[in-house]
Amino acid sequence: MPTISDMVEKYILNIVKNSKEGIIHIQRTNLSEKFSCVPSQINYVIKTRFTIERGFLVESKRGEGGFLKIIKIPVIQTKIYLDRINEGTANYIGSEQTKNFLNRLVEEKILNEREKNLIWQLLKDESLPCNKEEKGYQRGKMLKNLIGYIANEEEKSDLSSL
Amino acid sequence: MPTISDMVEKYILNIVKNSKEGIIHIQRTNLSEKFSCVPSQINYVIKTRFTIERGFLVESKRGEGGFLKIIKIPVIQTKIYLDRINEGTANYIGSEQTKNFLNRLVEEKILNEREKNLIWQLLKDESLPCNKEEKGYQRGKMLKNLIGYIANEEEKSDLSSL
DNA sequence: CTATCTCTGACTATATTTGACCATATAAAT
DNA sequence: ATTTATATGGTCAAATATAGTCAGAGATAG
Secondary structure (H helix, E strand, O other): OOOHHHHHHHHHHHHHHHOOOOEEEEOHHHHHHHOOOOHHHHHHHHHHHOOOOOOEEEEEEOOOOOEEEEEEOOOOOOHHHHHHHHHHHOOOOOHHHHHHHHHHHHHOOOOOHHHHHHHHHHHOHHHOOOOHHHHHHHHHHHHHHHHHHHHOOOOOOOHHHO | OOOHHHHHHHHHHHHHHHOOOOEEEEOHHHHHHHOOOOHHHHHHHHHHHOOOOOOEEEEEEOOOOOEEEEEEOOOOOHHHHHHHHHHHOOOOOOHHHHHHHHHHHHHOOOOOHHHHHHHHHHHOHHHOOOOHHHHHHHHHHHHHHHHHHHHOOOOOOOHHHO
C-alpha cells in the first residue's frame, strides 16, 4: 500500500536515475499538482527521503524560476564516520573532541592538513558566538553535514552553479 | 528554467569575458529592449549579480551618452583582497553572500573546489541551527577567523600541535 | 491504545518583475 | 550664461511567483 509520499519518492528517484549526472531540477508546485497533494508534502518527502544519509543533497531557489535541485552522490568509504558522528551528534561535541576527530580524519587521509586547519577555524570556540551548550549542538550539526558530504564526495554540490 | 535576470546576467558576463580588459560599457535601455523588460530590471541584475563578492565593480553615468560600466576586478594580491573583504564584513553575512565570497576565493586560487565545498558544509543554513539573525552573525565570526587564518597561513596555527 | 508516519493548511521567506517617480548629464534655445 | 528640453540612469515599493516551516489532524502499525 504505497502512500502518496512513497509514490513521489519513487517518481523523483526515477528521474534521478535517468539523469546523466545524478542532478535534477524539479518544481515543487508542479510535482504537487501531478500527485494532487499540497506543496508542503513535497517538502515532507524531501526531508524524510532525500537525506544526506541516503546520499542526497538538496538545494533550492524560491521566487520566479524557483526549483528543487536534487543531487545524488555516490556512496563511498567513510560511512563509519557518518554513523559515528551521528551518534555523537545527539548531545554535545566539545572543542577537544572536535580536534581529535579532525586529527583522526587527517590520519585516515580523509583530510589534509590545510583542510583540517581551515575547518578548525570554523569550529573552534572563538568562531562560535554562543554559549557552551549551543556551541556543542552547532558543532554537531556542522560536522554531520561535513561528514555526510565527505562520505559521499564527488564534487557534486557545486554551489557556483546556483 | 532560467529567468530573464539569469539571461541578462549571462549576456553581460559573456561580453565581459570577451573584452580585453574586463571593462565594458553598456546601455541600460538598450539591454532592457533586447530582453523585453523594464529598464529597472537591469538595475536588479546589476545589484544582485555584479557584486563585489563576485569580483565586480559597476559605475554609471546618466543623461545623454549615459552608460553602465562594468569592471571585472582582476585577480589581485591575496592579502589585500582578504583585508578588503574582511573590512566589508559586516555583522550579518547571508548565505548568498557567503557563496559568492567562497566562489571568489576559488577564483583567486586561495581555495580549491574541495576546500570550498568542505567549508560550505559548515556555513550553509542547514548547518547552523539557530535563527536567521544569528546565522548571519555566526558566519561573520567564522569567516573572520577563516580569513585571519588564511591571511597568515605561513605561521601555522596547527592544532595538532596544540 | 499508543507511537509513529503521513497529510494538510495557514503563515512565512525569498526571488523576480513591473511601474511610478526621482536624479543627472548633455544639448538646444534664449 | 542661463534656462529649458531631452536623454539617460536610479530608487523603491507593490505585485507576482515560488519554496519553507510548523503544528495539528488523520491514518496505520505494533
